[in-house]
Amino acid sequence: MTDLRADLTGKRALVTGGGAGIGAAIALALADAGAEVVITGRRERPLKETAARSSRIAWRVMDVTDEAAVTESFVATAPIDIMVANAGVAETQPVAKTTLEFWRHVQATNVEGVMLCVREALKPMVERGWGRVIIVSSVAGLRGLRYGSAYCASKHAVLGLMKCAAEEVLKTGVTVNAICPGYVATGIVERNVENIVARTGMSEENALAALRDANPFGRMIEADEVAAAALWLCGPGSGAVTAQAIPVSGGQV
Template identity: 60%
Template sequence: MTDTLDGKHALVTGGGSGIGRAVALALAGEGAIVTVTGRRAEALEETCAAGPCIHAQVMDVTDEDSVVAATAAAVAARGPVDIHVANAGRAEGNALHKTDLAFWRRLMATNLDGAFLTIRESLRSMRGRSWGRVIAVSSMAGIRGLRGASAYTASKHGMLGLVRGLSEDYLGTGLTFNALCPGYVDTPIVTRNVETIAARTGMSPTEAAAVMTDSNRHGRLVAPGEVAAAALWLCGPGSGSVNGQAIEIAGGQV
């Protein structure tokens, strides 16, 4: 693609690292003006320094006031949101009988409530326009149950329900709503999970890493750029009939 997104304003939550950073760089590389949000200004500035036309906006997706104010500030500075990527999330596992309400609510507040709040606020400036893209970064856990992570699985299934409901609400308007469902991606989250699995099970770090790589059907971690490429496709020419979909990026059938 060449300048297919020239001048369009993209807002990417959780843009300080991993998938969010890769998506932000990919969108900016195609001409978009990108706002990256997250809680840590330093991480956001690193993303901004890595690509053109990327701007930092501190936002806590679990805090409604923060989401409302940060989105309004981004719109005031860079215009209506054309592309919203709801990427901010937590990946934590726990057996349900060991899960307290605080753990459950922490996951839901980031993964599901955060998607709801940030999409809602971006829609305030996107509605009524002839073109718009909303992309939620779910997970293979949004497609099937993930062992030892029932709360996480529920949060990611909820994101798919949100996207599918919105796709019906806005049929024929030029706005589309889709979800990306990657397997294990080579990000800092996976690095932390290796440490957690090793500590919990007594596995070596190599054995713990294999638990995740072997879960991807092609036997390797997904590169963040592969997820970003799927996001670009959903924003590119000919994507208008792709709506309400959960797109698997896991090396094979999930």
């Protein structure tokens, strides 16, 4: 029987937004499986803190909205076998109050930044005959959320990007998939709670409960649970899985 445990010894991974939350959890999981991991982000401090947790993790400051910086980073860290496009912003506004400036701000990171990283990752992977591209989307990419038009649109957009990229690299040994988490116990949820309190006057406890209850199984998702899905997509037995949006959402669809 095939050993289905992921052994990523000899593989090199790049994880954007890897300093905290889901990105940090994925980076640590990949490193624990033997991969050499480079994490990127805009803030040096969380990158250093996460890298200090594993001898297999290095860090690099990179803003995914800066095309030249993205290209330079992929050249400097090559070869990349696994690319996790996790960097994103989770800012919301009602449609009626959404300015074009706000809309473009969200799309710049959540869509254009993902596109740049996918673009830079794919060609070298195809040339080597193996690669894993994982986009961290959201259940917001599968449904609509009140006050979340810019965010939901961005997360829907990267699922379209994922499906197109996957089609383009069929039969090359490269897979492209997305993970769609529900509400995960990270700093982003903490900021969501603050926004709900400010917008509605709801207590912090009730705001957190509302987000928790949006996950049908009645608890917050842990970042390690999202990381486990990413690790599986990199391991043996996952080669037939491509062009898929995989919810990790406690039953939320």
